[in-house]
Amino acid sequence: MGVVIGFALVxxxxxxxxxxxxxxxxxxxxxxxxxxxxxxxxxDK
Amino acid sequence: xxxxxQQLLEDRKQLNRYGYAQELLxxxxxFSNFAISFSxxxxxxxxxxxxxxxxxYGGPGMMGFGWTIVAFFVLLIAAxxxxxxxxxxxxxxxxxxxxxxxxxxxxxxTAWINLIGQIGIVAGIDxxxxxxxxxxxxxxxxxxxxxxxxxxxxxxxxxxxxxxNHVGIKIVAKLNDxxxxxxxxxxxxxxxxxxxxxxxxxxxxxxxxxxxxTFSDKPYFLAFLIGLLQAQWTFTGYDASAHTIEExxxxxxxxxxxxxxxxxxxxxxxxxMLSFVTLSIHDASGAVNSDNAFIYVIxxxxxxxxxxxxxxxxxxxMFFCGLSSITSFSRMMYAFSRDNGMPLSRHWAEISRKYxxxxxxxxxxxxxxxxxxxxxxxxxxxxxxxxYSTIAFLTAVSVVGLYVAYGIPIYLKLRAESxxxxxxxxxxxxxxxxxxxxxxxxxxxxxxxxxxIMVIPPNQMAAYALGGMFIxxxxxxxxxxxxxxxxxxxxxxxxIDEIRRLEDEFxxxxx
Numbered sequence: 357m358g359v360v361i362g363f364a365l366v367x368x369x370x371x372x373x374x375x376x377x378x379x380x381x382x383x384x385x386x387x388x389x390x391x392x393x394x395x396x397x398x399x400d401k
Numbered sequence: 402x403x404x405x406x407q408q409l410l411e412d413r414k415q416l417n418r419y420g421y422a423q424e425l426l427x428x429x430x431x432f433s434n435f436a437i438s439f440s441x442x443x444x445x446x447x448x449x450x451x452x453x454x455x456x457x458y459g460g461p462g463m464m465g466f467g468w469t470i471v472a473f474f475v476l477l478i479a480a481x482x483x484x485x486x487x488x489x490x491x492x493x494x495x496x497x498x499x500x501x502x503x504x505x506x507x508x509x510x511t512a513w514i515n516l517i518g519q520i521g522i523v524a525g526i527d528x529x530x531x532x533x534x535x536x537x538x539x540x541x542x543x544x545x546x547x548x549x550x551x552x553x554x555x556x557x558x559x560x561x562x563x564x565x566n567h568v569g570i571k572i573v574a575k576l577n578d579x580x581x582x583x584x585x586x587x588x589x590x591x592x593x594x595x596x597x598x599x600x601x602x603x604x605x606x607x608x609x610x611x612x613x614x615t616f617s618d619k620p621y622f623l624a625f626l627i628g629l630l631q632a633q634w635t636f637t638g639y640d641a642s643a644h645t646i647e648e649x650x651x652x653x654x655x656x657x658x659x660x661x662x663x664x665x666x667x668x669x670x671x672x673x674m675l676s677f678v679t680l681s682i683h684d685a686s687g688a689v690n691s692d693n694a695f696i697y698v699i700x701x702x703x704x705x706x707x708x709x710x711x712x713x714x715x716x717x718x719m720f721f722c723g724l725s726s727i728t729s730f731s732r733m734m735y736a737f738s739r740d741n742g743m744p745l746s747r748h749w750a751e752i753s754r755k756y757x758x759x760x761x762x763x764x765x766x767x768x769x770x771x772x773x774x775x776x777x778x779x780x781x782x783x784x785x786x787x788x789y790s791t792i793a794f795l796t797a798v799s800v801v802g803l804y805v806a807y808g809i810p811i812y813l814k815l816r817a818e819s820x821x822x823x824x825x826x827x828x829x830x831x832x833x834x835x836x837x838x839x840x841x842x843x844x845x846x847x848x849x850x851x852x853x854i855m856v857i858p859p860n861q862m863a864a865y866a867l868g869g870m871f872i873x874x875x876x877x878x879x880x881x882x883x884x885x886x887x888x889x890x891x892x893x894x895x896x897i898d899e900i901r902r903l904e905d906e907f908x909x910x911x912x
Contacts, residue, residue, distance in 0.1 A: 358462070358465075359606055359607050361610070362465045362466060365466065365470065366469050366672065369476065369668065370669075372476060372477075373665045373668070376477075376480045376833065376836070377661065377662075377665070380480070380483070380657070383831065383833070384830045384831055392828065392829070395489055396418065396890075396893060397500065
Protein backbone atom coordinates (compact mmCIF):
# COMPACT_ATOMS: atom_id res chain seq x y z
CA MET A 357 0.00 0.00 0.00
CA GLY A 358 2.84 2.36 0.94
CA VAL A 359 4.46 1.77 -2.44
CA VAL A 360 1.27 2.63 -4.31
CA ILE A 361 0.72 5.85 -2.34
CA GLY A 362 4.41 6.72 -2.64
CA PHE A 363 4.56 6.35 -6.40
CA ALA A 364 1.21 8.15 -6.75
CA LEU A 365 2.80 11.06 -4.88
CA VAL A 366 5.84 10.98 -7.14
CA UNK A 367 3.59 11.03 -10.23
CA UNK A 368 1.50 13.86 -8.78
CA UNK A 369 4.64 15.94 -8.20
CA UNK A 370 5.89 15.26 -11.72
CA UNK A 371 2.47 16.12 -13.16
CA UNK A 372 2.28 19.36 -11.17
CA UNK A 373 5.77 20.38 -12.29
CA UNK A 374 5.02 19.57 -15.92
CA UNK A 375 1.68 21.41 -15.89
CA UNK A 376 3.26 24.54 -14.40
CA UNK A 377 6.12 24.37 -16.88
CA UNK A 378 3.81 23.97 -19.87
CA UNK A 379 1.62 26.85 -18.72
CA UNK A 380 4.56 29.17 -18.11
CA UNK A 381 6.05 28.27 -21.48
CA UNK A 382 2.75 29.08 -23.20
CA UNK A 383 2.74 32.51 -21.52
CA UNK A 384 6.38 33.15 -22.44
CA UNK A 385 5.58 32.48 -26.10
CA UNK A 386 2.42 34.60 -26.04
CA UNK A 387 4.13 37.52 -24.27
CA UNK A 388 3.82 40.86 -26.00
CA UNK A 389 6.19 43.46 -24.59
CA UNK A 390 3.96 46.29 -25.80
CA UNK A 391 1.11 45.22 -23.53
CA UNK A 392 3.28 45.09 -20.42
CA UNK A 393 5.11 47.54 -18.19
CA UNK A 394 8.09 47.09 -15.91
CA UNK A 395 6.99 47.30 -12.28
CA UNK A 396 9.20 49.69 -10.33
CA UNK A 397 6.93 50.16 -7.32
CA UNK A 398 5.78 53.61 -8.30
CA UNK A 399 4.98 55.56 -11.48
CA ASP A 400 7.64 55.30 -14.13
CA LYS A 401 9.80 58.33 -14.72
CA UNK B 402 14.60 36.92 -32.84
CA UNK B 403 17.23 39.31 -31.45
CA UNK B 404 20.94 38.68 -31.74
CA UNK B 405 23.09 38.70 -28.58
CA UNK B 406 24.14 42.35 -28.86
CA GLN B 407 20.56 43.54 -29.36
CA GLN B 408 19.47 41.44 -26.40
CA LEU B 409 22.29 42.82 -24.22
CA LEU B 410 21.29 46.35 -25.13
CA GLU B 411 17.66 45.67 -24.23
CA ASP B 412 18.65 43.97 -20.95
CA ARG B 413 20.80 46.96 -20.04
CA LYS B 414 17.96 49.38 -20.82
CA GLN B 415 15.60 47.37 -18.62
CA LEU B 416 18.07 47.50 -15.75
CA ASN B 417 18.58 51.24 -16.28
CA ARG B 418 14.85 51.78 -15.75
CA TYR B 419 15.35 50.71 -12.13
CA GLY B 420 18.05 53.35 -11.85
CA TYR B 421 20.93 50.87 -11.89
CA ALA B 422 23.96 50.83 -14.16
CA GLN B 423 25.16 47.62 -15.79
CA GLU B 424 28.20 47.14 -13.57
CA LEU B 425 28.44 43.36 -13.44
CA LEU B 426 29.53 41.48 -16.54
CA UNK B 427 26.42 40.16 -18.32
CA UNK B 428 27.65 36.95 -19.86
CA UNK B 429 25.60 34.05 -18.44
CA UNK B 430 23.33 32.05 -20.70
CA UNK B 431 20.26 30.02 -19.76
CA PHE B 432 22.20 26.90 -18.84
CA SER B 433 24.62 28.82 -16.61
CA ASN B 434 21.73 30.48 -14.82
CA PHE B 435 20.10 27.09 -14.26
CA ALA B 436 23.45 25.57 -13.29
CA ILE B 437 24.11 28.00 -10.45
CA SER B 438 20.82 27.15 -8.71
CA PHE B 439 21.09 23.45 -9.51
CA SER B 440 24.59 23.49 -8.00
CA UNK B 441 23.43 25.28 -4.86
CA UNK B 442 20.45 22.98 -4.35
CA UNK B 443 23.06 20.25 -4.90
CA UNK B 444 21.34 16.97 -4.16
CA UNK B 445 24.81 15.64 -3.39
CA UNK B 446 25.18 18.15 -0.55
CA UNK B 447 21.87 18.57 1.27
CA UNK B 448 20.36 15.15 0.78
CA UNK B 449 23.70 13.49 1.53
CA UNK B 450 25.00 15.49 4.50
CA UNK B 451 21.62 15.32 6.23
CA UNK B 452 20.99 11.72 5.18
CA UNK B 453 21.61 10.56 8.74
CA UNK B 454 19.21 13.19 10.10
CA UNK B 455 16.44 12.06 7.75
CA UNK B 456 17.03 8.38 8.48
CA UNK B 457 17.28 8.93 12.24
CA TYR B 458 13.94 10.68 12.47
CA GLY B 459 11.82 9.41 9.59
CA GLY B 460 13.40 6.04 8.87
CA PRO B 461 13.64 4.82 5.26
CA GLY B 462 10.17 6.25 4.48
CA MET B 463 11.68 9.74 4.83
CA MET B 464 13.55 9.20 1.55
CA GLY B 465 10.48 8.10 -0.39
CA PHE B 466 7.73 10.20 1.14
CA GLY B 467 9.59 13.08 2.79
CA TRP B 468 11.62 13.98 -0.29
CA THR B 469 8.55 13.91 -2.57
CA ILE B 470 6.22 15.85 -0.28
CA VAL B 471 8.77 18.62 0.21
CA ALA B 472 9.58 18.72 -3.53
CA PHE B 473 5.90 19.12 -4.41
CA PHE B 474 5.53 22.25 -2.29
CA VAL B 475 8.94 23.64 -3.21
CA LEU B 476 7.98 23.43 -6.90
CA LEU B 477 5.05 25.73 -6.13
CA ILE B 478 7.30 28.14 -4.20
CA ALA B 479 9.81 28.12 -7.06
CA ALA B 480 7.03 28.90 -9.54
CA UNK B 481 5.88 31.81 -7.34
CA UNK B 482 9.42 33.21 -7.18
CA UNK B 483 9.93 32.67 -10.92
CA UNK B 484 7.00 34.96 -11.67
CA UNK B 485 8.52 37.68 -9.50
CA UNK B 486 11.97 37.28 -11.06
CA UNK B 487 10.42 37.71 -14.47
CA UNK B 488 8.49 40.81 -13.37
CA UNK B 489 11.31 42.57 -11.45
CA UNK B 490 14.67 41.41 -12.87
CA UNK B 491 17.28 42.88 -10.49
CA UNK B 492 20.03 41.21 -8.44
CA UNK B 493 18.45 42.32 -5.15
CA UNK B 494 15.66 39.87 -5.98
CA UNK B 495 13.63 39.04 -2.84
CA UNK B 496 14.61 42.30 -1.21
CA UNK B 497 13.91 44.45 -4.24
CA UNK B 498 10.60 42.66 -4.91
CA UNK B 499 9.42 43.26 -1.33
CA UNK B 500 10.50 46.92 -1.43
CA UNK B 501 8.76 47.53 -4.75
CA UNK B 502 5.57 45.73 -3.72
CA UNK B 503 5.15 47.33 -0.31
CA UNK B 504 7.89 49.70 0.78
CA UNK B 505 11.50 50.18 1.73
CA UNK B 506 11.29 49.06 5.37
CA UNK B 507 9.81 45.66 4.62
CA UNK B 508 12.39 45.42 1.85
CA UNK B 509 15.14 46.15 4.35
CA UNK B 510 13.95 43.40 6.71
CA THR B 511 13.58 40.96 3.80
CA ALA B 512 17.15 41.69 2.75
CA TRP B 513 18.54 41.03 6.20
CA ILE B 514 16.51 37.87 6.72
CA ASN B 515 17.72 36.71 3.31
CA LEU B 516 21.31 37.57 4.29
CA ILE B 517 21.01 35.59 7.52
CA GLY B 518 19.69 32.61 5.55
CA GLN B 519 22.55 33.02 3.06
CA ILE B 520 25.13 33.01 5.86
CA GLY B 521 23.55 29.78 7.12
CA ILE B 522 23.51 28.18 3.69
CA VAL B 523 27.14 29.02 2.83
CA ALA B 524 28.29 27.89 6.28
CA GLY B 525 26.14 24.74 6.10
CA ILE B 526 27.39 23.76 2.65
CA ASP B 527 31.07 24.36 3.30
CA UNK B 528 30.79 22.70 6.70
CA UNK B 529 29.35 19.68 4.85
CA UNK B 530 32.41 19.69 2.59
CA UNK B 531 34.60 19.72 5.70
CA UNK B 532 32.58 16.93 7.37
CA UNK B 533 33.24 14.68 4.36
CA UNK B 534 36.73 15.86 3.42
CA UNK B 535 38.23 15.87 6.92
CA UNK B 536 37.87 12.10 7.63
CA UNK B 537 39.03 11.32 4.08
CA UNK B 538 42.08 13.58 4.50
CA UNK B 539 42.70 12.13 7.97
CA UNK B 540 43.00 8.69 6.35
CA UNK B 541 45.54 9.97 3.81
CA UNK B 542 47.65 12.15 6.13
CA UNK B 543 47.29 9.92 9.19
CA UNK B 544 45.75 12.25 11.74
CA UNK B 545 42.59 12.02 13.88
CA UNK B 546 39.55 13.88 12.64
CA UNK B 547 38.10 16.11 15.39
CA UNK B 548 35.77 19.13 15.57
CA UNK B 549 38.88 21.32 15.45
CA UNK B 550 40.32 19.73 12.30
CA UNK B 551 36.87 19.92 10.69
CA UNK B 552 36.75 23.64 11.48
CA UNK B 553 40.21 24.13 9.95
CA UNK B 554 39.20 22.28 6.75
CA UNK B 555 36.02 24.36 6.70
CA UNK B 556 38.10 27.56 6.88
CA UNK B 557 40.39 26.37 4.08
CA UNK B 558 37.42 25.52 1.82
CA UNK B 559 35.85 28.93 2.44
CA UNK B 560 39.15 30.62 1.63
CA UNK B 561 39.46 28.77 -1.67
CA UNK B 562 35.87 29.64 -2.58
CA UNK B 563 36.56 33.29 -1.77
CA UNK B 564 39.61 33.37 -4.05
CA UNK B 565 37.83 31.67 -6.97
CA ASN B 566 34.83 33.99 -6.70
CA HIS B 567 37.08 37.03 -6.43
CA VAL B 568 39.07 36.37 -9.59
CA GLY B 569 36.19 36.07 -11.95
CA ILE B 570 32.63 35.39 -12.93
CA LYS B 571 33.87 33.67 -16.10
CA ILE B 572 35.78 31.02 -14.15
CA VAL B 573 32.94 30.59 -11.65
CA ALA B 574 30.33 30.40 -14.44
CA LYS B 575 32.38 27.71 -16.20
CA LEU B 576 32.77 25.79 -12.94
CA ASN B 577 29.02 26.14 -12.32
CA ASP B 578 28.24 24.70 -15.75
CA UNK B 579 30.68 21.89 -15.09
CA UNK B 580 29.16 21.40 -11.63
CA UNK B 581 25.66 20.83 -13.04
CA UNK B 582 26.94 18.07 -15.36
CA UNK B 583 29.17 16.76 -12.61
CA UNK B 584 26.19 16.36 -10.25
CA UNK B 585 24.22 14.43 -12.85
CA UNK B 586 27.18 12.19 -13.73
CA UNK B 587 28.05 11.44 -10.08
CA UNK B 588 24.42 10.56 -9.35
CA UNK B 589 24.51 8.22 -12.37
CA UNK B 590 27.77 6.62 -11.17
CA UNK B 591 26.34 6.20 -7.67
CA UNK B 592 23.09 4.69 -8.91
CA UNK B 593 24.78 2.29 -11.35
CA UNK B 594 27.30 1.26 -8.67
CA UNK B 595 24.58 0.55 -6.15
CA UNK B 596 22.36 -1.18 -8.69
CA UNK B 597 25.02 -3.58 -9.97
CA UNK B 598 27.88 -3.77 -7.48
CA UNK B 599 26.29 -3.59 -4.03
CA UNK B 600 27.66 -6.42 -1.89
CA UNK B 601 24.45 -7.45 -0.15
CA UNK B 602 21.86 -6.78 -2.85
CA UNK B 603 19.04 -4.25 -2.72
CA UNK B 604 16.05 -4.20 -0.42
CA UNK B 605 12.56 -4.70 -1.93
CA UNK B 606 10.99 -1.44 -3.17
CA UNK B 607 8.54 -1.37 -0.18
CA UNK B 608 11.49 -0.44 2.02
CA UNK B 609 11.73 3.00 0.40
CA UNK B 610 8.21 3.87 1.52
CA UNK B 611 8.33 2.16 4.91
CA UNK B 612 6.77 4.47 7.46
CA UNK B 613 6.36 4.07 11.22
CA UNK B 614 10.03 3.36 11.95
CA THR B 615 12.04 6.02 13.74
CA PHE B 616 15.39 5.68 15.48
CA SER B 617 14.73 8.75 17.65
CA ASP B 618 12.87 8.93 20.96
CA LYS B 619 10.05 11.01 19.40
CA PRO B 620 6.63 9.73 18.31
CA TYR B 621 6.79 8.84 14.59
CA PHE B 622 4.63 11.65 13.22
CA LEU B 623 6.64 14.32 15.02
CA ALA B 624 9.91 12.58 14.15
CA PHE B 625 8.90 12.50 10.47
CA LEU B 626 8.25 16.25 10.51
CA ILE B 627 11.65 16.94 12.11
CA GLY B 628 13.27 14.70 9.50
CA LEU B 629 11.88 16.89 6.70
CA LEU B 630 14.84 19.21 7.36
CA GLN B 631 16.88 16.91 5.10
CA ALA B 632 14.78 17.58 2.00
CA GLN B 633 13.81 21.12 2.92
CA TRP B 634 17.42 22.21 3.34
CA THR B 635 18.40 20.56 0.09
CA PHE B 636 15.77 22.65 -1.70
CA THR B 637 17.20 26.03 -0.76
CA GLY B 638 19.29 28.58 -2.56
CA TYR B 639 17.49 28.45 -5.92
CA ASP B 640 16.98 32.22 -5.60
CA ALA B 641 20.59 32.30 -6.90
CA SER B 642 19.18 32.42 -10.44
CA ALA B 643 17.53 35.70 -9.46
CA HIS B 644 20.60 37.09 -7.67
CA THR B 645 22.67 36.53 -10.83
CA ILE B 646 19.96 38.04 -13.01
CA GLU B 647 22.08 41.11 -13.87
CA GLU B 648 24.74 38.75 -15.22
CA UNK B 649 22.27 36.77 -17.33
CA UNK B 650 21.43 37.49 -20.96
CA UNK B 651 17.62 37.66 -21.57
CA UNK B 652 17.03 37.47 -17.81
CA UNK B 653 13.24 37.86 -17.70
CA UNK B 654 12.84 34.46 -19.30
CA UNK B 655 16.05 32.62 -18.43
CA UNK B 656 16.23 33.38 -14.70
CA UNK B 657 12.66 32.16 -13.96
CA UNK B 658 13.36 28.98 -15.89
CA UNK B 659 16.61 28.67 -13.94
CA UNK B 660 14.73 28.82 -10.65
CA UNK B 661 11.96 26.45 -11.66
CA UNK B 662 13.98 23.88 -13.61
CA UNK B 663 16.69 23.65 -10.97
CA UNK B 664 14.06 22.53 -8.43
CA UNK B 665 12.32 20.19 -10.88
CA UNK B 666 15.52 18.46 -12.03
CA UNK B 667 16.82 18.25 -8.46
CA UNK B 668 13.64 16.46 -7.45
CA UNK B 669 14.02 13.84 -10.17
CA UNK B 670 17.75 13.22 -9.75
CA UNK B 671 17.50 13.38 -5.96
CA UNK B 672 14.67 10.86 -5.85
CA UNK B 673 16.58 8.37 -8.00
CA MET B 674 19.73 8.77 -5.91
CA LEU B 675 18.00 8.52 -2.53
CA SER B 676 16.02 5.50 -3.69
CA PHE B 677 19.13 3.48 -4.54
CA VAL B 678 21.09 4.58 -1.48
CA THR B 679 18.17 3.71 0.82
CA LEU B 680 17.47 0.39 -0.88
CA SER B 681 21.09 -0.61 -0.30
CA ILE B 682 20.75 -0.22 3.49
CA HIS B 683 21.00 -3.46 5.42
CA ASP B 684 21.79 -2.09 8.85
CA ALA B 685 19.76 1.07 9.38
CA SER B 686 20.39 1.31 13.12
CA GLY B 687 24.16 0.96 12.51
CA ALA B 688 23.92 3.78 9.95
CA VAL B 689 22.11 6.21 12.26
CA ASN B 690 24.53 5.44 15.09
CA SER B 691 27.61 6.02 12.93
CA ASP B 692 29.40 9.36 12.61
CA ASN B 693 28.11 9.80 9.06
CA ALA B 694 25.18 7.67 7.90
CA PHE B 695 25.79 8.21 4.20
CA ILE B 696 29.46 7.20 4.42
CA TYR B 697 28.43 4.18 6.48
CA VAL B 698 25.79 3.03 3.97
CA ILE B 699 28.06 3.52 0.94
CA UNK B 700 31.01 1.81 2.63
CA UNK B 701 28.83 -1.15 3.66
CA UNK B 702 27.31 -1.44 0.21
CA UNK B 703 30.33 -0.85 -2.01
CA UNK B 704 33.26 -1.73 0.21
CA UNK B 705 36.34 0.24 1.23
CA UNK B 706 38.11 1.48 -1.90
CA UNK B 707 35.10 1.82 -4.21
CA UNK B 708 33.17 3.47 -1.42
CA UNK B 709 36.00 5.96 -0.84
CA UNK B 710 36.10 6.90 -4.54
CA UNK B 711 32.36 7.62 -4.46
CA UNK B 712 32.78 9.67 -1.29
CA UNK B 713 35.51 11.79 -2.90
CA UNK B 714 33.22 12.38 -5.89
CA UNK B 715 30.45 13.49 -3.53
CA UNK B 716 32.84 15.76 -1.62
CA UNK B 717 33.83 17.54 -4.83
CA UNK B 718 30.15 18.04 -5.69
CA MET B 719 29.72 19.73 -2.32
CA PHE B 720 32.75 21.88 -3.06
CA PHE B 721 31.10 23.16 -6.27
CA CYS B 722 27.90 23.79 -4.36
CA GLY B 723 29.73 26.02 -1.86
CA LEU B 724 31.42 27.89 -4.69
CA SER B 725 28.07 28.78 -6.26
CA SER B 726 26.50 29.70 -2.96
CA ILE B 727 29.15 32.36 -2.30
CA THR B 728 28.50 33.79 -5.78
CA SER B 729 24.81 34.12 -4.96
CA PHE B 730 25.39 35.48 -1.45
CA SER B 731 27.85 38.13 -2.62
CA ARG B 732 25.52 39.34 -5.42
CA MET B 733 22.68 39.72 -2.97
CA MET B 734 24.92 41.66 -0.60
CA TYR B 735 26.20 43.82 -3.46
CA ALA B 736 22.65 44.67 -4.56
CA PHE B 737 21.55 45.53 -1.04
CA SER B 738 24.67 47.62 -0.40
CA ARG B 739 24.32 49.71 -3.55
CA ASP B 740 21.06 50.89 -1.95
CA ASN B 741 22.95 51.60 1.31
CA GLY B 742 21.16 48.93 3.35
CA MET B 743 24.17 47.74 5.36
CA PRO B 744 26.84 49.31 7.56
CA LEU B 745 29.84 50.30 5.37
CA SER B 746 27.70 49.74 2.28
CA ARG B 747 30.07 51.70 0.06
CA HIS B 748 32.65 48.92 0.39
CA TRP B 749 30.34 45.95 -0.18
CA ALA B 750 28.83 47.61 -3.26
CA GLU B 751 32.26 48.16 -4.79
CA ILE B 752 32.92 46.23 -7.99
CA SER B 753 36.49 45.17 -8.71
CA ARG B 754 37.47 47.06 -11.86
CA LYS B 755 39.85 44.30 -12.83
CA TYR B 756 37.60 41.26 -12.34
CA UNK B 757 34.12 42.90 -12.42
CA UNK B 758 33.09 40.99 -9.31
CA UNK B 759 31.90 42.39 -5.95
CA UNK B 760 35.21 41.45 -4.34
CA UNK B 761 34.68 42.95 -0.88
CA UNK B 762 31.16 41.49 -0.64
CA UNK B 763 32.64 38.09 -1.51
CA UNK B 764 35.14 38.29 1.35
CA UNK B 765 32.51 39.51 3.79
CA UNK B 766 30.38 36.48 2.83
CA UNK B 767 33.35 34.24 3.62
CA UNK B 768 34.04 35.89 6.98
CA UNK B 769 30.40 35.91 8.16
CA UNK B 770 29.96 32.24 7.27
CA UNK B 771 33.11 31.31 9.17
CA UNK B 772 32.04 33.34 12.19
CA UNK B 773 28.66 31.54 12.36
CA UNK B 774 30.36 28.12 12.48
CA UNK B 775 32.97 29.46 14.90
CA UNK B 776 30.26 30.62 17.33
CA UNK B 777 28.77 27.15 17.23
CA UNK B 778 32.24 25.60 17.78
CA UNK B 779 32.88 27.80 20.84
CA UNK B 780 29.39 27.06 22.21
CA UNK B 781 30.19 23.36 22.03
CA UNK B 782 33.59 23.86 23.68
CA UNK B 783 31.88 25.57 26.61
CA UNK B 784 29.02 23.08 26.76
CA UNK B 785 29.90 19.76 25.05
CA UNK B 786 26.47 18.24 25.85
CA UNK B 787 24.36 20.68 23.83
CA UNK B 788 22.46 17.81 22.20
CA TYR B 789 22.33 19.03 18.60
CA SER B 790 24.66 18.74 15.64
CA THR B 791 26.44 21.70 14.06
CA ILE B 792 25.15 20.79 10.63
CA ALA B 793 21.52 20.64 11.86
CA PHE B 794 21.95 24.06 13.49
CA LEU B 795 23.46 25.71 10.39
CA THR B 796 20.91 24.16 8.07
CA ALA B 797 17.91 25.06 10.25
CA VAL B 798 19.11 28.69 10.35
CA SER B 799 19.38 28.77 6.57
CA VAL B 800 16.03 27.07 5.92
CA VAL B 801 14.10 29.45 8.16
CA GLY B 802 16.00 32.56 7.03
CA LEU B 803 15.66 31.77 3.36
CA TYR B 804 12.06 30.57 3.41
CA VAL B 805 10.86 33.58 5.41
CA ALA B 806 12.64 35.75 2.83
CA TYR B 807 10.96 33.77 0.02
CA GLY B 808 7.56 34.09 1.67
CA ILE B 809 7.57 37.86 2.24
CA PRO B 810 7.54 38.94 -1.45
CA ILE B 811 5.06 36.19 -2.35
CA TYR B 812 2.69 37.49 0.32
CA LEU B 813 3.31 41.10 -0.70
CA LYS B 814 2.57 40.29 -4.33
CA LEU B 815 -0.82 38.84 -3.33
CA ARG B 816 -1.45 41.92 -1.21
CA ALA B 817 -0.41 44.32 -3.97
CA GLU B 818 -2.68 42.51 -6.42
CA SER B 819 -5.66 42.74 -4.09
CA UNK B 820 -5.01 46.48 -3.66
CA UNK B 821 -4.68 47.01 -7.42
CA UNK B 822 -1.02 48.06 -7.16
CA UNK B 823 0.43 45.07 -9.00
CA UNK B 824 -1.62 44.55 -12.16
CA UNK B 825 -1.67 41.90 -14.93
CA UNK B 826 0.33 44.30 -17.13
CA UNK B 827 3.17 44.14 -14.58
CA UNK B 828 3.80 40.42 -14.96
CA UNK B 829 6.87 39.43 -16.94
CA UNK B 830 6.90 36.83 -19.71
CA UNK B 831 7.19 33.92 -17.25
CA UNK B 832 3.81 33.89 -15.54
CA UNK B 833 1.15 31.47 -14.37
CA UNK B 834 -2.03 33.39 -15.23
CA UNK B 835 -5.02 32.26 -13.18
CA UNK B 836 -2.94 29.61 -11.43
CA UNK B 837 -0.77 32.26 -9.83
CA UNK B 838 -2.96 33.10 -6.84
CA UNK B 839 -3.71 29.54 -5.63
CA UNK B 840 -0.07 28.55 -6.13
CA UNK B 841 1.07 31.60 -4.13
CA UNK B 842 -1.36 30.80 -1.30
CA UNK B 843 -0.34 27.13 -1.04
CA UNK B 844 3.32 28.22 -1.12
CA UNK B 845 2.75 30.57 1.82
CA UNK B 846 0.96 27.93 3.88
CA UNK B 847 3.88 25.52 3.38
CA UNK B 848 6.43 28.20 4.27
CA UNK B 849 4.69 28.99 7.57
CA UNK B 850 4.37 25.29 8.37
CA UNK B 851 7.97 24.42 7.56
CA UNK B 852 9.42 27.37 9.46
CA UNK B 853 7.67 26.19 12.62
CA ILE B 854 8.79 22.59 12.11
CA MET B 855 12.42 23.62 11.58
CA VAL B 856 12.84 25.29 14.96
CA ILE B 857 11.11 22.85 17.30
CA PRO B 858 13.42 20.75 19.52
CA PRO B 859 16.05 19.46 18.86
CA ASN B 860 16.61 22.51 16.59
CA GLN B 861 15.60 25.11 19.17
CA MET B 862 19.14 26.56 19.05
CA ALA B 863 18.35 27.78 15.52
CA ALA B 864 15.29 29.59 16.88
CA TYR B 865 17.41 31.30 19.56
CA ALA B 866 20.02 32.33 16.99
CA LEU B 867 17.38 33.68 14.62
CA GLY B 868 15.57 35.43 17.48
CA GLY B 869 18.82 37.07 18.59
CA MET B 870 19.55 38.23 15.04
CA PHE B 871 16.05 39.62 14.70
CA ILE B 872 16.43 41.67 17.89
CA UNK B 873 19.67 43.05 16.45
CA UNK B 874 17.80 43.97 13.26
CA UNK B 875 15.15 45.82 15.26
CA UNK B 876 17.86 47.82 17.04
CA UNK B 877 19.55 48.68 13.74
CA UNK B 878 16.25 49.62 12.11
CA UNK B 879 14.99 51.88 14.88
CA UNK B 880 18.46 53.23 15.63
CA UNK B 881 19.40 54.28 12.11
CA UNK B 882 17.85 52.69 9.03
CA UNK B 883 14.22 53.66 9.65
CA UNK B 884 15.14 57.27 8.96
CA UNK B 885 18.05 56.84 6.60
CA UNK B 886 17.35 53.87 4.35
CA UNK B 887 15.89 55.01 1.05
CA UNK B 888 15.72 51.57 -0.59
CA UNK B 889 15.86 50.71 -4.28
CA UNK B 890 13.37 53.52 -4.98
CA UNK B 891 16.16 56.04 -4.35
CA UNK B 892 18.02 54.71 -7.40
CA UNK B 893 15.07 55.83 -9.55
CA UNK B 894 16.18 59.41 -8.97
CA UNK B 895 19.43 58.78 -10.84
CA UNK B 896 19.56 60.45 -14.23
CA ILE B 897 20.21 58.40 -17.31
CA ASP B 898 23.36 60.45 -17.94
CA GLU B 899 24.69 59.50 -14.53
CA ILE B 900 23.95 55.82 -15.20
CA ARG B 901 25.61 55.97 -18.65
CA ARG B 902 28.69 57.66 -17.18
CA LEU B 903 29.09 54.82 -14.70
CA GLU B 904 28.64 52.18 -17.40
CA ASP B 905 31.17 53.93 -19.64
CA GLU B 906 33.69 53.83 -16.79
CA PHE B 907 33.32 50.04 -16.53
CA UNK B 908 33.43 49.53 -20.27
CA UNK B 909 36.49 51.77 -20.51
CA UNK B 910 38.25 49.70 -17.83
CA UNK B 911 37.54 46.50 -19.73
CA UNK B 912 38.51 47.68 -23.21
